[in-house]
Amino acid sequence: MNADYRGFGPGRGPSPGPVAPLSSNTRAAGGGGHGGRGGRGSNQFVSATSYDSFYFPSKFGSGGGAGHRYSGGSGGGKLIFNVSYMLRLEGKISANGESGDGQGKEGNVN
Numbered sequence: 188m189n190a191d192y193r194g195f196g197p198g199r200g201p202s203p204g205p206v207a208p209l210s211s212n213t214r215a216a217g218g219g220g221h222g223g224r225g226g227r228g229s230n231q232f233v234s235a236t237s238y239d240s241f242y243f244p245s246k247f248g249s250g251g252g253a254g255h256r257y258s259g260g261s262g263g264g265k266l267i268f269n270v271s272y273m274l275r276l277e278g279k280i281s282a283n284g285e286s287g288d289g290q291g292k293e294g295n296v297n
Contacts, residue, residue: 188278192285193247193264200261200262202235204228207254219249219284220285223252228252251287260287 194200202220207228217234218225222244225235239246248262263282268274 188266188280190264190266190282192261192283194282194284195247195250196261197250197259197287198253200247203248204235204252204259205233205251206252215268216252216254216257216259216287218251219259221246221248221262225249225251228254245263248282248284251284253287258287260285 195203195227198204198206198220202216204219204223204225206218217228220235220237220243222239223237227234235249235252240248245252245265246252249267250262253259261284263284267280
């Protein structure tokens with residue numbers, strides 16, 4: 188079960204990744220923010236800010252910034268489980284951000 192790449196699209200969301208500066212190489216855009224700051228691109232001094240709870244996230248992940256030749260990645264989605272007694276998991280649960288010039292930020296699993 189996954190919500191990979193189901194968050195905000197590239198360059199979208201409350202804290203999208205910064206776009207690569209014109210003077211940089213083609214793979215320099217920053218990652219989107221979510222419960223923590225987004226990753227910095229290879230030539231950037233800024234990163235996307237956080238906008239959701241680190242411990243109890245409830246929002247979708249923001250998309251990454253775009254470079255000169257490549258699009259940023261989509262952010263991660265969210266999965267919410269309302270379990271009253273027990274959840275037996277035999278597999279994988281994920282809400283990862285998509286790779287791109289600027290990687291999307293992970294979503295959340297509650």
